[in-house]
Amino acid sequence: MKTKKIVSLILGSMLAVTSLAACSTGTPGDTTAATTGGDQPAVTDGGKEIVDFTMFAAMAGKEKNEGNEIKEIIAEKTGVRVNETWLTGQDAGEAIGSIIASGKLPDLIDGGDGSVTLYENGLLVAWDPYLEKYPNLKEMYTDQEWDQFRMEDGHIYWANVFGNSYQYNTATGHNGEAFWIQNRVLEWANYPKIETLDEYFKLLEDFAAANPELPDGTPVIPYTCLCEDWKYFCLENPPMFLDGYPNDGCVIVNIDAGMDKPQVVDYNTTETAKMYFKKMNEEYAKGALDPDFATQTYDEYIAKLSTGRVLGLCDQYWDFAYSIMGPFASPLEATDGTTFRLDELGCDYVPLGLVAKKGMDQQWHSYDDELNCSSGCAVTTSCKDPDLAFAFLSALLDQDIHDLRFWGIEGVDYLVDENGLYYRTEEMRENWKSDSYKAKHTCEYSYCPQWMGMSKDGINRMQPGEQPSEFIEGLAAPLRKTFEAYGAGTYAEFINSKIVVNAPWYPLWSWSNSISSDTPGGIAWKKMGETKHLWLPTVVMSSDFEGDWANYMAAYAECNPQDFLNEAQAEVDTRLATAQSYGWTPT
């Protein structure tokens, strides 16, 4: 019978597959986003050979279209075209782990938290000889700073490309963490001064009670909090900031005994931590905290923010702001048939630097450049022509190409006034907010070397977001009004943090993000993370806060956090000693 044959055929093939599969060692999740290096030269119209490089950045990002306009111009000028790929779903460690396992490396890579592993496996090309050859690259950092990038073998394998100001820091934004609030909430309450969690949540609740819906009928959510994977810092680390400390990420570094006697303190077990989680617990019970906060994915979180229904959140600016710019600038239809835009309604978020007790200083914002030596742009051993790769990275820092990357094409993306000052029209600004325009036209090479701060022409800023005139023009009307009401010209002034010179060990997260589980401290750190992932949302959602807090503290103590703190203390001491050897003294 025909069917019998088919059945036996299916059975037979399934048998073959399963019995053999049982003998293979599974390596799951082998989904690398990396592509192999294709170094085939292509001849352009001009007759100059253009080499195609691949680059992987262990960060979520948007890919550029084929034939992106500015990318082609840069390729003409430098002879190199780079095809960038990004994280797709997995985190940096998993992605780099599977790239190493597959043996298929891109030409250029920013390994994020996996950078040290790439170095340990001998997959990166040392920068040292090329730094001497290409002054553009050398100029990025001082000798002391370059020394901080040196690995155990004495060589430099990557350069961090972010937050590095030419001449001086001209930041207008607050790229770090804060309790963000929609500016319409502040306007509604007539611009009060908000300092504590109690004031913050009371304002959110009052506003939500008075304005339960957006014009399109979407109900508002007073506060939400991301809790997914490593981005659970949104829930986890505010106790550090609330106590007035800067973002060392993994611990508080107490300097009460003097800058030369730093003392590492665990922020997970402080009074402030308990106070903060108790507050979150109360807000959850009241329904002011999003009931889905613990289970939402990052995509769901961004989708939620994009509707404008979330009044307040705690997050790092870069983690949410760029994704919601487009939706906030698009017209929506209200229930009465009129159209409105969220940014014009006053839904843009402004940062609040909350503290545990009224009147305390806080350091949510760092006015200094912060140097993260633990990862950066690197050239891999798979790259067939490393010299060309470094020549390309160097060329990206030439002012004309740098302007192409961040300002665009003169006359199309920006105009120049009689004093040489760059400016944009309303239409150009809207273009640069549009995802589709960016995909086909702009090419920032955003994980390659770049500058912040003053342009080399001495008039403009390296990046338009820092150009004072552009920054103010780019703000929606309600946001500008809010800034005026608080007497602030920029986000950095708005959050009004204490101005300090960064300590030599700052930021300590550049160490904790990449520690491996080879040491007791590393294992403790991983276990602490797993414990907090389980218990922090549990205590927030608990109906018996005190009881569950005690359970959490017991489970936390089982991870031996002291092992981790000891290693953190050792790292702080090492960094301090290094700085002192360069003549650093406490101020």
Place this chain on the structure above:
Amino acid sequence: MENSITKSKNIKEVDINKPKFTVKEFKRQWILVAISAVYVVYGIIFYYLPLAGWIMAFQHFVYAKGITGSKWVGLDKFKFLFNDKTFLMVIRNTFAMGVLNLFFSTIVAIAFAILLNEVRTRWFKKSIQTISYLPHFLSWIIVVAIVHDALTSTGIINEILMKVGILKQPYAFLGDPKLFWGIVTFSNLWKETGWNAIIYLAAITSIDPCLYESASIDGAGRFQKMLYVTLPGLRPTIMILLLMNMGNVLNAGFELQYLLGNGLVQNVSRTIDIYILDWALDARNLDYSLGTAAGIFKTVVSMTFILGSNYIAKKRGDERLF
């Protein structure tokens, strides 16, 4: 078959139970041998040669040094695994979800196939069958997105339960560790039932219609025919599928649990595969040796399951694999 019969000179056919390997025999079958040789070579290259990599489990493997240069550590990696509470926990999770999945997917697929077989309207039967197996072709990421969406505070499940008054407040289904295995099993059923039923449906059509006729003559009703004709007719298929799936119990899944899990349910959601990704393939704890050790453990357990259940089937005189 009696041996005496095959020895008789009248019968020239080859004894199918004991084919003799002779040059003549080989010449007669060389095309068949050549065709199957391709598969044997394929199997050796892709399934058996990689087993050499198991050596890594007994080393502290460092990528840059390779297998020849890495340090031998004996059973250290296995000791680490079995002293790690988390690993014991993920074994429990994997096993529990695997068994739940095996049990329910078999029962539901058989029930579904039998019920579908009883449907007399042809177009209705065909359309149900098509609709039910389509989810099989969806990727897990899409299924998880649907499940996730349905179970959020504003999702359809909460909405219905609140409308009919069972719940007052939306319930965080995905944050409750007690529900996680159930949600996983249900998602698996939703995706795979239609597909799994196909094989049973095909087996049902091969049952001799005479059996149904004679059952009718004996006065069997529809339900009795299902019970005493269809089910026993399916028995060999069920046994074979069950045996093969036994080896898959520890492959309880990766994508589904990885995508559906979150901090609150991590103690019940993580499977062996997720553990390997986390502790062995993550660049911050890159440890191929540990991953290989966990892989060996999985293979040994799966082989034991297959051999064990095959042995039992043999004893009981049921269908078996080998």
